[in-house]
Amino acid sequence: MPNVKVNLGPRSYTVLVGAGVTDKLPGLISKHTPEGRLFVIYDSGFYALHGHKLSKFLKSSIGKTHELTIPVSERLKSQKTLDQIIDYLLSERISRSDLILACGGGIISDLVGFAASSVLRGVRWGIVSSTLLGMVDAAIGGKTGLNHKQGKNLVGAFWQPSFVICDLNHLGTLSDRHFMAGMGEVVKYAGLVGGRMLEDCRSFLDSEPHAVDKITDRLVAQSVRYKADIVSKDETEGRLRMVLNFGHTFGHAIERCLNYRGLLHGEAVLIGLLGAIELSRLVRKPNVGSLAEYEQIVLRYVQVLPKRKLRTKELIEAMSTDKKRGGRGNRFILLDRPGKPVIIENVSKQIIGRAVEVGS
Ligand code: GLY
Numbered sequence: 001m002p003n004v005k006v007n008l009g010p011r012s013y014t015v016l017v018g019a020g021v022t023d024k025l026p027g028l029i030s031k032h033t034p035e036g037r038l039f040v041i042y043d044s045g046f047y048a049l050h051g052h053k054l055s056k057f058l059k060s061s062i063g064k065t066h067e068l069t070i071p072v073s074e075r076l077k078s079q080k081t082l083d084q085i086i087d088y089l090l091s092e093r094i095s096r097s098d099l100i101l102a103c104g105g106g107i108i109s110d111l112v113g114f115a116a117s118s119v120l121r122g123v124r125w126g127i128v129s130s131t132l133l134g135m136v137d138a139a140i141g142g143k144t145g146l147n148h149k150q151g152k153n154l155v156g157a158f159w160q161p162s163f164v165i166c167d168l169n170h171l172g173t174l175s176d177r178h179f180m181a182g183m184g185e186v187v188k189y190a191g192l193v194g195g196r197m198l199e200d201c202r203s204f205l206d207s208e209p210h211a212v213d214k215i216t217d218r219l220v221a222q223s224v225r226y227k228a229d230i231v232s233k234d235e236t237e238g239r240l241r242m243v244l245n246f247g248h249t250f251g252h253a254i255e256r257c258l259n260y261r262g263l264l265h266g267e268a269v270l271i272g273l274l275g276a277i278e279l280s281r282l283v284r285k286p287n288v289g290s291l292a293e294y295e296q297i298v299l300r301y302v303q304v305l306p307k308r309k310l311r312t313k314e315l316i317e318a319m320s321t322d323k324k325r326g327g328r329g330n331r332f333i334l335l336d337r338p339g340k341p342v343i344i345e346n347v348s349k350q351i352i353g354r355a356v357e358v359g360s
Pocket of ligand 1: 138140141143237244245
């Protein structure tokens, strides 16, 4: 599979996507830290499955490594865990010529990336992303950070990695539930991209197990390519990058209403896509047929989600108290048709309420 480049001038980097691409790690490490040491931070879930093998591989190929394994969860995506990582790096006397490697899903890459952005005012880092959600979203684009008691991801920095490894062999060890939650983000990209990606999302559900891997590989590569292109054009979310939040205004509100329990992020995004599709109908003049076709695909993914109880009033309230919006009015990413997202602001509460009722 061809590598994907995030084009950011001197801070450009490559995302390697494919089965077994972890083999390329020693070359990347030597390239990005010819003189320095390597600090590997594993999330404990990743370590239990792949850590021993990876650690042995790194030691045999590049020599001594410095390693830390920590448990992570949304609750542990906190200042305390960040301090734990920074304390470790400083106690090992990390220097600016060293490299930090984050191994695991999106939570560890967000935390380690934020530590890398701030320790010694910035140290290079790379990512071995092992979850579907991590590969198609968190690992790409340099958004790093942690949760604050006032909300998710409210503290952080843009700090681009030097490389990203998306080894598709790691996907085989994900639970079905986590895999399907990752598909939430993939189905989001299908709405933004349209065309063949929609077909692939549908065939993913209809295909025999032997054919699924090929479709998955294609969907991951397409998602990574799309995100890399958007980030290359708008690194710090001036405007264009906002389209990646398609389904997320509703999705984040759902997560907040459920107190971040009961649904995984990607699952909330799937439900959020239904709200965004309905809102597209209410405030745009969309291509009705193609939107309905996309909605049918999203619905099939939503049907298998755990049951949840969502109250319209609370959801609208959660959307209007989204701390990330600051003092501005609301903003939604809608579709005129699959492949044609639009950014819309200041939608009335009444119309949002109608979309929420249908979407939830
Ligand atoms: N997760 C959305 C973004 O990276 O912009």
